[in-house]
Amino acid sequence: MKTTTKHAGGGNNIRTMKALVFQGHHGLALVDKPKPTISEATDAIVRITTTSICGTDLHILNGDVPAITPGRILGHEGVGIVEEAGQGVLGFHKGDKVLISLITSCGRCGFCKRGMYSHCCSGGWLLGNKIDGTQAEYVRIPFADTGLHLLPPRADDEAAVMLSCTLPTGLECGTLSGHVKPGDIVAIVGAGPVGLAALLTAQLYSPAEIVMVDLDDNRLKVARSFGATKTVNSSDGRAAERVMSLTQNAGVDVAIEAVGLPATFDICQAIVAPGGRIANAGVHGKPVDLHLERLWASNITLTTRLVDAGTTPMLLKMVQSGRLDAKKLVSHRFDLSEMVKAYDTFAHAAKHHALKVVIKNGILRR
Numbered sequence: 603m604k605t606t607t608k609h610a611g612g613g614n615n616i617r618t619m620k621a622l623v624f625q626g627h628h629g630l631a632l633v634d635k636p637k638p639t640i641s642e643a644t645d646a647i648v649r650i651t652t653t654s655i656c657g658t659d660l661h662i663l664n665g666d667v668p669a670i671t672p673g674r675i676l677g678h679e680g681v682g683i684v685e686e687a688g689q690g691v692l693g694f695h696k697g698d699k700v701l702i703s704l705i706t707s708c709g710r711c712g713f714c715k716r717g718m719y720s721h722c723c724s725g726g727w728l729l730g731n732k733i734d735g736t737q738a739e740y741v742r743i744p745f746a747d748t749g750l751h752l753l754p755p756r757a758d759d760e761a762a763v764m765l766s767c768t769l770p771t772g773l774e775c776g777t778l779s780g781h782v783k784p785g786d787i788v789a790i791v792g793a794g795p796v797g798l799a800a801l802l803t804a805q806l807y808s809p810a811e812i813v814m815v816d817l818d819d820n821r822l823k824v825a826r827s828f829g830a831t832k833t834v835n836s837s838d839g840r841a842a843e844r845v846m847s848l849t850q851n852a853g854v855d856v857a858i859e860a861v862g863l864p865a866t867f868d869i870c871q872a873i874v875a876p877g878g879r880i881a882n883a884g885v886h887g888k889p890v891d892l893h894l895e896r897l898w899a900s901n902i903t904l905t906t907r908l909v910d911a912g913t914t915p916m917l918l919k920m921v922q923s924g925r926l927d928a929k930k931l932v933s934h935r936f937d938l939s940e941m942v943k944a945y946d947t948f949a950h951a952a953k954h955h956a957l958k959v960v961i962k963n964g965i966l967r968r
């Protein structure tokens with residue numbers, strides 16, 4: 603990863619802020635950027651108190667999301683305090699503590715009416731993609747009334763920030779798209795935060811077995827402590843064979859892909875049982891081979907999905923009641939000034955025993 607750090611030269615100039623900027627293939631820098639301002643009446647400006655890094659940010663660095671151009675402030679996960687609300691924002695006021703959804707939605711278009719907020723005609727996944735994101739001191743949130751969730755003042759930032767993207771993705775793109783049912787045998791390929799979120803939420807539907815597959819023994823150990831019944835390290839290239847033997851060659855009812863590589867999609871295709879579901883959550887930058895020569899007669903269902911984050915209010919209730927321990931996904935904490943180090947830790951998770959890394963913006967506030 604190429605990195606540079608540029609320091610502010612302007613003293614206490616409140617018109618600038620620190621932000622983590624994409625600089626093209628594997629390039630990152632913490633730089634001074636203009637503080638965002640309200641551009642539409644429905645916008646809010648949020649001062650970020652906690653943000654995090656997603657596997658999707660690693661795909662962006664790897665060039666897998668080519669629409670993202672150098673200069674973009676990354677990040678789509680965040681908790682903060684409303685600094686300013688536009689005149690058209692009805693539900694939020696200066697000083698409110700808020701959770702930022704990764705998905706921007708107008709609430710009025712045909713896709714929003716169907717609950718497919720990720721495909722909103724004037725929204726979707728904008729933050730840290732088509733507009734500047736949350737890995738900064740401040741962020742502009744369009745359609746703030748739908749893109750923000752009110753948090754109690756004492757809500758735990760670290761638990762809440764897991765609901766911007768990670769937990770809704772595991773639930774919606776994995777567990778719900780895969781239609782996990784009581785008694786199912788489920789395999790989750792990828793034990794990163796999204797795979798672990800699928801593991802936590804799949805258990806709400808009482809599957810008989812959950813097999814986790816990853817290359818990282820630490821993440822597999824964590825998966826067992828989170829309720830995985832079996833784990834498979836795929837570094838020898840024989841994961842599919844092992845999952846088949848663990849299931850007496852029956853295969854799995856649900857195979858959740860939570861990595862985003864041809865090799866891991868192949869594992870899912872090789873282990874899905876007749877009548878089973880492959881739920882793809884991973885962001886893919888390269889084509890995969892779809893093995894219809896094997897699967898055409900197997901009555902399988904394949905789903906793809908960009909998370910809609912429509913389940914976030916429900917997940918928030920579960921976190922607030924103590925039914926879902928979101929905070930246990932967090933392994934490392936950094937200050938915003940250490941953003942580049944935070945990326946390095948998350949990108950080399952096995953070396954650092956990392957799950958989710960959270961970044962706090964306290965010290966730099968001016």
Ligand SMILES: NC(=O)c1ccc[n+]([C@@H]2O[C@H](COP(=O)([O-])OP(=O)(O)OC[C@H]3O[C@@H](n4cnc5c(N)ncnc54)[C@H](O)[C@@H]3O)[C@@H](O)[C@H]2O)c1
Binds near residue numbers: 658771796
């Ligand atoms: N569909 C969506 O809306 C959506 C939303 C958020 C994240 N995502 C995607 O979900 C995926 C997971 O995100 P994350 O934050 O957990 O990322 P992550 O990078 O932390 O986790 C990926 C995991 O895959 C494992 N892995 C890599 N190669 C493997 C292999 N050959 N076999 C088994 N495991 C392997 C890694 O060891 C790692 O633990 C990413 O592709 C991310 O872009 C999708």
Ligand SMILES: [Zn+2]
Binds near residue numbers: 656767
């Ligand atoms: Zn994400």
Ligand SMILES: [Zn+2]
Binds near residue numbers: 712713721722
């Ligand atoms: Zn819409």
